[in-house]
Amino acid sequence: MNTPGTDASLRELLQDRRSIRGYRPDPVPVEVIREVLADAVLAPSSMNTQPWKFHVLTGAVLDRIRSENTRLMLSGAPVQRDVVVSERYEGVHRERQVDIAKRLFAAMGIAREDQEGRIDWTMRGFRQFDAPVSIVIAHDRSLEPIAPIAHFDLGAVVHALVLSAWSHGLGTVINSQGIMQGAVVRREAQIPDDHVIFTAVALGYPDADFAANHVRSARESVDDVTRFVGFD
Template sequence: MNLEEAMQDRRSIRGFLDKPVPRPLLEEIIALANRAPSSMNTQPWHLHVLTGAPLEAVRNGNSERMLAGVPPVREISAHAAYTGPHRERQIEIAVQLFEAMGIERHDKEMRQDWVMRGFRQFDAPVSIVVCLDKALEQDTIGHFDLGAVTYGLTLAAWSKGLGCVINGQGIMQSPVVREHAGIPDDQIIMTCVAMGWPDEGFAANSVVSRRRPVDNVTRFVGFDD
């Protein structure tokens, strides 16, 4: 698979086979993602790769706290409510996913189950917790750098036959993640990436989010017509 194929074909995977991912393969993926660019070559990221009992403890802790009504506890600022076209695109992908899964608008039980899957890291066999050096906590450039390495993880995984979804729900109870992943105090939990072998029979895995055309997102300045 070449780079263009990986970028065109990649999609978010939310259903995984119950099949472990070998550590050497994960190391290959991380070595590729680690080539991501960063401002002044600071490379401010740290990746904590969870599987087995520690990941199960995170799943259980996240689920228990959310079901008990514990408010989300993140180490980064939560975004404001989406409005305008951002809200429209958020709704569009939700509709695509719910239609694929056969979840009706009025079916509160199935909608709740879908939400809880996110807190369980979509039952993936691997979760990579992406952290930032705390010294750069207020440095938005560092946040940008972590976006680069996170996208690198998803592309590298796809090129090796694995699927991913970048999963902000997975760190909404960050104290649980910090405890069971053993994350040092000098790092900030930013997000996580659920990763594993795609379950081709899982309906939501067929969903491909639509993208705006180039002329909708781009202005060319100084070019001849």
């Protein structure tokens, strides 16, 4: 298995990249983040609209967001996200969600009855897994009438971002838990009202000793998810 930062083909990057949920405290140089974003913005977008906006957070600002997001979520405050979503999956999608959760809990030694351990894991998500950097991805509010198209494009740029980060020796995890209190994120990061906060990517140098960092999610085969039509 390749490690972050090694020369690799696109296929190797796709195969080796994994979500990182434990980080070293080392700061990430802003020059490196600029290089990652310069790669990311090469992603395709609908009719070249390039709808993405990036707010790169670290230090005291990010710490305040972590703290307040955690406090509000643990107090039972309602979620305040700019993009309203339902994460109640069913059927095979729920099965895949449960499978990765089981793999992560097994790696971390969190038993089914270990409520304290499960709460601690949830709190890690609220804190964006204590990564030294959070990249908040947004789009112009003027695009709300065609939000699904903008969201599709943001998915493309985020994928490019996480692959580029891996090639630069950095780990990432796409983490909407850490921005569930959108008003807090907007206030502390001074994000303009005309930017719709979509998601966040936690970023930093992987902690090789953090067990969950070695967990890989299972993937369906091409034959299980694909139909070929019109081929001989």
